[in-house]
Amino acid sequence: MNLLSRRELLVTATRLAALVAWSGGAGADDYPSRPIRLVIPYAAGASGDQIGRPWAERIASLLGPIYVENVGGAGGSVGSAMVAQSAPDGYSLLLGNGSTQVMIPLSSVRPAYDPVRDFRAVYRLITSTLAFVVHPSLPVRDLQELAAYARANPGKLSYGTPGVGTGNHLVGEMFRRRSSVPLDLVHVPYRGMAPATNDLVSGQIPAMIAVVSGHLVQLHRAGKLRMLAVTSQKRLGGAPDIPTVIEAGMPDLGYAGWFGLFAPKATPDAIVYRISAATRAAMADPALQETYRSQGMEPDADSSPEKFQQLVEDELAHLAPVVKAIGLTRD
Structure with a gap:
């Protein structure tokens, strides 16, 4: 044996x-x-x-x-x-x-x-997978444009997560370092993604890193927010229009939840x-x-x-x- x-x-x-x-x-x-x-x-x-x-x-x-x-x-x-x-x-x-x-x-x-x-x-x-999500008024369509916007507008970009030290926060820090974004990229911790999503839709914050959900995809399709990329290795069957971080040229941001x-x-x-x-x-x-x-x-x-x-x-x-x-x- x-x-x-x-x-x-x-x-x-x-x-x-x-x-x-x-x-x-x-x-x-x-x-x-x-x-x-x-x-x-x-x-x-x-x-x-x-x-x-x-x-x-x-x-x-x-x-x-x-x-x-x-x-x-x-x-x-x-x-x-x-x-x-x-x-x-x-x-x-x-x-x-x-x-x-x-x-x-x-x-x-x-x-x-x-x-x-x-x-x-x-x-x-x-x-599950995470997604980089922004308010539709933010002039970015992909992760590379988000990084360029953050570099060109120091101190003006903030992103919400369900809290300090979460996987969402980890991915946010990895994005900042990977994109050479200044330290003044503002992290806004919430008590959960529901209040963060409400604030994003209402324009109180410009971006967030969230767990993908059916509700999030529905808001994306309705044009109330914009999903830029997901951290999975493959595109989602329920949202095939959203590219992965690999396709966005940032494979080191991959994260499986x-x-x-x-x-x-x-x-x-x-x-x-x-x-x-x-x-x-x-x-x-x-x-x-x-x-x-x-x-x-x-x-x-x-x-x-x-x-x-x-x-x-x-x-x-x-x-x-x-x-x-x-x-x-x-x-």
Whole structure:
């Protein structure tokens, strides 16, 4: 037996033990016996809602009632810290992403939680992409023109994100450095992308870096904002007219995002695997898959606690030196 097959055997044995415990073990045999809370760490109406709420609606037939609570603030760290401090009983889950579980902990001087010590991954729901978006009055049509405008108008260009230290902020800093834009490119942190989008549409800010969503694409098509480029490797099926950063001549701005479920660290294996198994069944539903794809996202029908946990730890290791090199820190 080689090393890989031993690992697979160990994982299988762990899952079987957890399922046995769930079916007859104390403390988990009646789970869930009351509604489960899903915390979305952003203001209502943003991309988190378009991911978490469809999952909650679909999973209710498999796990029981789910209620969603939007807890915005500090780029997502307020709601994330709330779940980290919750009882590890499976009744409080976090809809986390690369910002809450990787970027914010790496860039914070005093992080409110540790993504590995305080959480355990349950299931990655979707992968997503970011977009550079501007108000239609800004005289730019692509990323190169945006960079030229910022250089020619020092101090006049600002961009919104869901918070300091988020993946959106990271991409913004990478754009500034890549384009030799002066330090006075102004970053405007919001409590979520919904208020940032409202301010962009109303002309309060000229630009933002946002997670692509169906709502964002609709605003682009209606001419209320202009999407310049997406950070994915390929153009989006739901918005094929928008070029990628690779096509825009800035391949180093590529960024793949994701959203998924997390539980407090000490949550029992039996409960974590119960949620994961139910979510896998839900994600196989073509209707739920189409809901996500219509929003410019790609559903993950083959996640697991082990795969997702490894992804988080790999990204932490990969991005730590990047965050340090560009000096992306927050109080």
